[in-house]
Amino acid sequence: MIKFALVGVVNTLVGTAVMLVLYNVFGCSYWLSSAANYVVGSIISYCLNRWYTFRYHGSTWRSVVKFTINIIVCYLIAYSVAQPLVKWVLSGQSVSVQENVAMLVGTVLFIVINYLGQRFFAFRDSRAE
Numbered sequence: 001m002i003k004f005a006l007v008g009v010v011n012t013l014v015g016t017a018v019m020l021v022l023y024n025v026f027g028c029s030y031w032l033s034s035a036a037n038y039v040v041g042s043i044i045s046y047c048l049n050r051w052y053t054f055r056y057h058g059s060t061w062r063s064v065v066k067f068t069i070n071i072i073v074c075y076l077i078a079y080s081v082a083q084p085l086v087k088w089v090l091s092g093q094s095v096s097v098q099e100n101v102a103m104l105v106g107t108v109l110f111i112v113i114n115y116l117g118q119r120f121f122a123f124r125d126s127r128a129e
Helices: 002-024 030-053 060-089 095-122
Strands: none
Touching (some): 030 060, 060 095
8 A cells, every 4th residue: 555655646746737737827628637637647657556566467458458447437436526526615716716626636536546446456466366
């Protein structure tokens, strides 16, 4: 869990920086900015978690496919929940404030469900079963 947390800190910081810069500096949409976060973060996460965290020795293609499915599911769940929830809680705030908070809340939700998906789905070693 410690290794996953370290990798998570690295990819979360890089991905969040990309997301907030795209949204606040370049004016990209909420969905494009948060998606870019997870494209960049996912590449970092896959590489580091495969070799460093889980020391997965299974098929590369199989793990890439399973990891991609995991990321897509986690992204859709996290950001589909975060945006409406934050809009409801912060209904009196500006759209910019709501979307910045929603991106951060989505990031936290994503991290939690992503760990479970990587640990028990993407990098599960079938030899251990």
